[in-house]
Amino acid sequence: MKKMQFKTDINAPVANVFSIMLDKETFRQWTAVFNPESDFETPSSVEGNWHKGSKILFIGASKTGKREGMVGWIRENIPNKFVSIEYTGIVDGDDEITTGPVAEEWQGFENYSFAEKNGTTTVTVDIDVNDEMVDYFAVTYPKALEKLKEICEA
Template sequence: MIKKTYQVTIDAPVDHVFKTMLDKQTYKQWTALFNPSSDFEGSWEKGEKIYFIGINEQGEKEGMVAEIAEHIPNKYISIRHKGILDQGKEVLEGPAVEGWAGALENYTFEEISGGTTVTVDVDTNEEYIDYFDDAWPKALQKLKELCETRS
């Protein structure tokens, strides 16, 4: 696994940024930069299962199966990826998941003079580096816009 880090500074209080990132409606907006049908099902609470989903070209739900490894409100969220959702079924082992199962996606929120710095640390493999290097900055810019226009 390769760790990639992305960061954005947002002119809004940390509690507003944290809420905007996780709220169902605004989550769909900033993560649309990864997948236009991006959504989640489940809970952001520590130890809970969560699905990060989208609709594929065949109209089927697919995505990632994960658990919330840590949740410290307004400070930190850690997501541990466990598998994939394929045609509505969990796949937790086998070739489709063995390259990245256990990968972490960590969000750190730091208050800085009235604003917030969001740092995202993502475990990935070589195959997704270019995609992440393109999509993450755009998604974080969208999060920034959402937070700054609604703060």
């Protein structure tokens, strides 16, 4: 597991950036860079619940069309400041695998920090990355943040 950090400056107020980053429709737009079918599901009745303690499944489709993704828990959500997601395993079809070697390879945190200065918001992402995904994230995460910036500044 490697810790990686990505940053971008967005010419928009922090409240707008925070909302756009986590809103279901716009989340799907900027995370499509990772997977064209990127989405999130909440097993509760509250759609798009990013509240502390909430479980969220971050899903997409494999190259063969199979449902896959990550099992996440919102460990902290301080509006317009910080969101912490703990990944506890993977989604494999209709199964959630949260124990054993496969799950352990993907367990870690993804933290979003937000800071505004003079109308520009800096988004910092600190993420634990599975060793086999380091090169992928090094290329793809900056592209995703560029897409987020584009959406926020539109």
